[in-house]
Amino acid sequence: MTEALKIGIEAVNRWLFHGWNYEMVNVEVPDFVNGGSKTVHIPQFLAEAKWTCNLPHMIEKWNNACQPHNPDAYLVKFYANLDGDNRKILLEWVLQNYTDEKKLF
Numbered sequence: 215m216t217e218a219l220k221i222g223i224e225a226v227n228r229w230l231f232h233g234w235n236y237e238m239v240n241v242e243v244p245d246f247v248n249g250g251s252k253t254v255h256i257p258q259f260l261a262e263a264k265w266t267c268n269l270p271h272m273i274e275k276w277n278n279a280c281q282p283h284n285p286d287a288y289l290v291k292f293y294a295n296l297d298g299d300n301r302k303i304l305l306e307w308v309l310q311n312y313t314d315e316k317k318l319f
Contacts, residue, residue, distance in 0.1 A: 223318060225305075231315030232259075232308045233289040243270055257289075263307040266299050 237258040245252040256273060265272050279292035293301060 220319060225309060227318055228312060228315045229305070229308055232312040234286070235314060236289070236312075241269070243273065246270070259304065259307050259311070262311070263303050265303060266297070272300075 238255055239258045239261050240253050240255055241261045242251045243254055244250075254273060256276060260272055260276055261269070275295055276288075276292055279295060280288050282291075293304060296304065
């Protein structure tokens with residue numbers, strides 16, 4: 215097994231476990247309907263990643279990904295609806311911040 219293949223396998227493994235185990239946090243965001251702000255309960259990566267667009271837009275994408283009420287698919291559907299730059303941002307965040315996967319090596 216090459217080192218590159220091993221790194222790829224570890225990255226996919228981390229991504230899968232993150233998709234089942236991401237942490238949730240409370241965040242204050244603008245309330246465009248009622249004015250002021252509101253507290254939302256969202257995944258930590260959603261609050262912390264340095265997206266190319268604003269957080270309310272990303273929260274809307276997340277909420278759309280959660281519509282089918284299939285928790286195993288939320289992160290995959292969210293990822294599929296991102297543009298290329300934001301996909302890289304999400305993958306980088308996961309690789310830098312999530313380390314609780316079951317290790318393979």
